[in-house]
Amino acid sequence: MTEAAAIARSSGPVTQARLVVDFQRLGVTPGMTLLVHASLSRIGWVCGGAPAVISALLQAVGPEGTIVMPAQSSELSDPSGWCDPPVPESWWETIRATMPPYDPRLTPTRGVGQIAEIFRTWPGVQRSLHPQVSFSAFGPQAADILARQPMEDPFGAQSPLAALSDRDAQVLMIGTGWETCTALHLAERLAQPDGPTFQDGTCITVEGERRWVRLCLPVTDIERFQPFGATLDGNALLRHGHVGSAPSRLFPLAPAIRMATERWTGSEAA
Template sequence: MSEADLIARTDKPGTRESLAADLASLGLKTGETVIVHSSLSALGWIAGGPVAVIQALLDVLGPEGTLVMPAHSAGLTDPANWRAPPVPADWVDIIRANMPAFDPRKTPTNGMGQIAELFRTWPEVERSQHPNCSFAALGPEASRILCDHALDSPLDERSPLARLYDLDAKVLLLGVGFDRCTILHLSEHRAWPERPLEAGGAPVLVDGVRRWVPYSAPPVGDSDLFVPIGSQLAASGKAATGRVGAADCVLLSSRVLVDHAVSEWREGGLPETEYHAPS
């Protein structure tokens, strides 16, 4: 979307102050821990762009709150598993040998949007050490959430998602749907723990030296499965809905969301969809 299109679809410019007021009206409270998924363009034209959005979130949460965002870098996965698009087979060894090692300060996010990409560089933000499924956080709970992110547990019990569940963090969708809701991957693992692991690998630093490290991890399913879960919770009143800027947004408890999905999916059984390694 061009900036001209964005201006045309915006009735009134959003500001740091107006966004903070909208977030508070949605139900976000001082001192909470929240994981945010976002689309800057969905919010309409914002004075200050992604800077103002992050400032507004931090204004509402205050110094006792903790802000978390996904900081995934999907390019740091095994090229042999790439499907969208695949690369020629004779490229795989070259890519594995030359892909830079994950560096939490340098490695950019991929497909997370402008807000999340800026947030990972924000002063004092911490980032977990997973090469392709990291998370970024700022606040008193950041270290607890991000520590010991296991290579073979990108999105399940030894990941920041499980610690967010333990804290009953809030999930905030700013202009995006439940298909972008990462914590539902934790529900997949809990509903279908019998899924076979899939082989992968990534370039990481081991004692300061770049190495290609193979590992196996639970597969990642079709995020289209997430959308009905969100619709059910919104219809039941367990998810708050409202506008932040020009965007339709959702706020709800991570435990309510994860537990509901686990219950629904266990009852329905393992879907006949193709699962794949994070990529």
């Protein structure tokens, strides 16, 4: 969405103060741990842009709260699997040989929106070490949440998602659809711990040297997120509201993961 379109859909500027009130009305409270997915354009014309949204989130949870966002960098993968857009096969070996290694300080996010990208660079924000599907976090629980993320099981029982579940985190979706709900990847892994995998590659630094490494990663299926989300939308666990003009949701991560795991385990068994 263009800035002109955001202005057209807004009844007035969305200020940081209004955002704080909207978060509070939705159920965000001081001390809360939040996994946030957000679309800046869906909020409307925000006075101050993405930094204003981040400042409002930090204000709403206060100094005892923790904010977490996906910080995915899908371009650090094997070019043979790229499809949006693909690159010529004749380029693949050059890309593998020259791709810069993952650097949690410098590697930009891809496909997670302006708010997550600005949050990644926010003073004091920490980032996990997975080269493709990292998370960034700010707050007293950030280091513990990001401490573990296995290279070949980045969404499983030892991941930041599992740490968030253990800490009674809430998921805040601001103008985003269920296909963006990264937390549900944890339910996939719990439902199918020995599920299908695929071969990939990435570039990392090992003992000070750049290395291209091969990975065996779990297959994910976001096509089932929407049907499950439609069920959750009608559950009392989930609160609906608006942040600016953006339809938004707030729900506890752990119960939602239990529900999705039970549903998908049952469907696989059937």
